[in-house]
Amino acid sequence: MKKLLLLSFLSIGLLSCKNNKKAEGMDLDGANASKKIEQQIAEAHGLNNFKNVKEIQFTFNVKSDDSLRTSRSWTWKPQTDEIRLTEGDISRTYTRKNNLNEEEKKMDQKFVNDSYWLLFPFQMVWSDANISEEKMGNAPISKKEMNYLEVSYGDNGGYTPGDTYVIYYEDDLLLQEWIYKSADGNREMPTTWEDFEDYKGLKISKSHKSPDGDFELFFTDVKVK
Template sequence: MKPYLYSFIVAFALIIGCKNEKKTTTTEVEKELSILEKLAYANGFENWNKVQELKFTFNVDRDTSHFERTWIWEPKINQVTAITDVDTLTYLRKDMDSVAHKTNGGFINDKYWLIAPINILWDKNGIDYDHSQNVEAPISKKPMQKLTVVYSNEGGYTPGDAYDFYFGDDHMVKEWMFRKGNQAEPSLITTWEDYVDIGGLKIAKMHQKEDGSFKLYFTDVAVKTN
């Protein structure tokens, strides 16, 4: 082989090698997800753009009392229908009167319980968060990862509130703690259990306190996709 031809082949191989190395590095960076994204994607966030309608009934059993309300949400047009035993109200979330605004507070609460791991990704610009490893979960006492989310003091229905999510390496929430106004003491601690896959969304249907005196759960969950 002639010297100049050998030099050309070596130089060409080096150029290709550099390009491949750069491509690999870029791909690795693109695959690196934030902790908020990891939780959201573990719960089916990649399928959310297919959701045309999300229907669910929010139930609370506290001691001997029972409360429930049903929601039908059409996220493409952001229309909500609230159904209770006394009334039905349909409204667009971008155009709410005082009655709809009050009703929407219940919707915000109930959908947060339903899809909180996805909701916190939507809320990322209005929260501060901290991620810890190997933290003892409050109910099971098992070592888990912990994500603390604190909402801004401005805007929203419950400004300044904090949530502690406890989860394993699969990024599926197993327990959580709600702290009103970011106070140190917990306001409520419940499980996240009875997961189902509906329309590509992973939903925990049951949340309950350790002593069973409080149960929050979902029934009639249905997802329509395009």
């Protein structure tokens, strides 16, 4: 699976860990120290519980200047990759496979976008992302010093090739902020990762806000079975 992030209504696509980190699931004798940082971050967000998930439901919403610009609901069965999209009064279903027709590709592009926002920590393990070494720096919104990584994708394949995401996190390994950088270098967009909630062991951030608060991408009706 390749990625498409960021605002679909704008038609754009939108970690070596310190050995003393004690993220959830890391045993105290440091047995996790040999795991790649992206694996540690994914597990801190509940990756090990994903194998038990039979169905995920969520509604993807985008609000700008207090106006709701996008709202669409998804039901995803990971074990079969059957996906249902509901927009307004219309529901359509497809199964992710190699040969999608044009209508299915349009739905899949939206699903990749929306599900990457929902489960990006897992996607760092599932996808073919290039992961930089861990560094320290000031987060773009809070200006607080945090650990950060660059997660980048190649120029070929996927819906938005060449994009980069700089993710910021603290010692619990939960994402706090990130910056989207477009492949052409002409666009950057920082947003928060906040309002975390635990769904059957999956830690999901339900709200992402711009520095001025005028833009918010948020999830409602989240259910994990």
